[in-house]
Amino acid sequence: MLFVPGSNAAWLSTVQVYGADYVMFDLEDSVSVREKDTARLLVHEALKSPVWAGVPVVVRVNAINTPFFRDDLEAVVSAGVAIVRLPMVTDAQMIRHLDAELGVLEGKYGSVPGTTRILAAVESASGVVNAVAIATASPRMMGIALAAYDYAMDMHTTHDAAADESQLFFARCAILHAARVAKIHCYDVIYADVNDTEGFLREVAVIKKLGFDGKSLVNPRQIEPLHNAFAPTPEEVERAHRVVAAAVEAEKVGMGVVALDGKMIDAPIIAAAHRTIRLAQVSGVQVAGGVR
Numbered sequence: 622m623l624f625v626p627g628s629n630a631a632w633l634s635t636v637q638v639y640g641a642d643y644v645m646f647d648l649e650d651s652v653s654v655r656e657k658d659t660a661r662l663l664v665h666e667a668l669k670s671p672v673w674a675g676v677p678v679v680v681r682v683n684a685i686n687t688p689f690f691r692d693d694l695e696a697v698v699s700a701g702v703a704i705v706r707l708p709m710v711t712d713a714q715m716i717r718h719l720d721a722e723l724g725v726l727e728g729k730y731g732s733v734p735g736t737t738r739i740l741a742a743v744e745s746a747s748g749v750v751n752a753v754a755i756a757t758a759s760p761r762m763m764g765i766a767l768a769a770y771d772y773a774m775d776m777h778t779t780h781d782a783a784a785d786e787s788q789l790f791f792a793r794c795a796i797l798h799a800a801r802v803a804k805i806h807c808y809d810v811i812y813a814d815v816n817d818t819e820g821f822l823r824e825v826a827v828i829k830k831l832g833f834d835g836k837s838l839v840n841p842r843q844i845e846p847l848h849n850a851f852a853p854t855p856e857e858v859e860r861a862h863r864v865v866a867a868a869v870e871a872e873k874v875g876m877g878v879v880a881l882d883g884k885m886i887d888a889p890i891i892a893a894a895h896r897t898i899r900l901a902q903v904s905g906v907q908v909a910g911g912v913r
């Protein structure tokens with residue numbers, strides 16, 4: 622999910638070429654107070670461009686307790702935004718408030734009620750502690766994201782992913798559990814040093830293993846390495862197909878558990894193999910004999 626500063630007209634008009642899964646037009650911290658009105662107008666116009674017809678675009682509005690929130694929301698809902706990312710979410714009440722405001726604006730602008738989705742960004746101790754309540758606060762919720770820089774400040778520490786990421790471990794686990802309870806997506810923090818691909822990939826390996834669905838990005842150069850790292854390897858796909866084939870054979874003879882290459886295979890391992898195959902399909906992973 623690639624952040625694009627809403628005040629940058631050139632980037633708003635070229636960002637579709639980079640192949641991010643989601644683009645996220647930003648009205649919050651990448652836009653200076655002087656540029657808030659211009660950015661809101663630019664994002665409103667960009668959302669209406671035929672380039673984005675049928676593509677689910679995310680907009681990060683300013684936080685609920687700012688003087689910009691109400692105008693931001695009206696500008697993006699009136700232009701048909703698909704997903705609103707709400708920053709600085711500390712509790713479920715904020716999500717319920719956004720849900721109600723969206724309902725009113727959908728009515729005003731003739732959108733189908735309930736179709737605008739919410740992505741909550743947790744950037745504080747309160748947000749992390751209330752993550753389950755936040756993630757389950759509305760049927761509009763499509764995801765929850767962690768924001769490291771504001772969170773680190775709230776925790777009286779600093780964030781430098783390249784140096785050490787242990788200070789994020791609790792928050793990452795908390796929002797992941799909340800996302801899984803709510804059955805929504807979970808997005809990891811940005812990696813600010815866009816030239817440090819090695820450090821970026823180290824962090825990506827950690828979040829992939831924890832179970833994140835993706836990551837907020839700040840630069841198009843981070844998209845391909847992230848996609849490659851999240852795609853299963855051809856060897857993993859090959860093995861997944863063999864696991865599924867072994868499971869089919871086992872079922873034919875009425876066995877719930879079998880061995881493949883000396884390793885036990887049972888229901889969760891078979892389910893994981895199906896997931897690997899689905900991921901390979903969406904990632905276009907090649908295996909021997911072509912794309913499977």
Ligand SMILES: CC(C)(COP(=O)(O)OP(=O)(O)OC[C@H]1O[C@@H](n2cnc3c(N)ncnc32)[C@H](O)[C@@H]1OP(=O)(O)O)[C@@H](O)C(=O)NCCC(=O)NCCSC(=O)C[C@@](O)(CC(=O)O)C(=O)O
Pocket residue numbers: 623624625626632633636647650651708742744766767768769770771772810811813815837839840841842
């Ligand atoms: C990072 C850098 C300065 C590097 O500049 P560089 O000059 O090195 O970029 P280059 O690599 O040279 O660019 C190569 C080509 O891509 C174009 N291009 C670059 N970036 C593009 C882009 N984003 N969208 C479209 N196009 C882009 C560029 O125009 C060029 O095009 P071309 O000339 O044609 O080749 C730049 O990327 C940038 O400003 N990024 C956006 C930063 C941003 O949005 N921050 C706010 C979100 S974080 C936050 O708020 C904290 C948070 O809240 C987080 C949370 O909530 O999760 C928390 O608390 O933690």
Ligand SMILES: [Mg+2]
Pocket residue numbers: 650708744768770771
């Ligand atoms: Mg922030």
